[in-house]
Amino acid sequence: VQLQASGGGLVQPGGSLRLSCAASAHTVRNYNMGWFRQAPGKERELVAAIGKYGYKTYYSASVGDRFSISRNNYAKTLYLQMNSLKPEDTGVYYCAADRSTIARTTAAPDEYEYWGQGTLVTVSS
Secondary structure, rough: EEEEEEEOEOOOOOOOOOEEEEEEEHHHHOOOOEEEEOOOOOOHHHHEEEEEOOEEEEEEOOOOHHHHEEEOOOOOEEEEOOOOOHHHHHHEEEEEEEOOOOOOOOOOHHHHHEEOOOOEEEEEO
């Protein structure tokens, strides 16, 4: 499975962006999915994840209810709606797929087998 992330850009503090992650194969509907962020000089961290059936979701404390993750398995696409953006949300955002047979949300990057190329989000005035 190949993943293609898009939707990043420059936005002012308080603004919104919607990231998309398009998958190359319908098999992605069987995978748990996540969005990771890597800020300059920092490790990659999970900001949001969604289980394969869409019932389980996870958000990091740093994004709380400002971000919303969703998926459209028919369209083979994962989304991340980001509202009330802050400068500390700046970073490269990666989508990733976890092939586990169980529906779960996991924060460990090593649990994700497929990764998109990343899309840069810059929050600045």
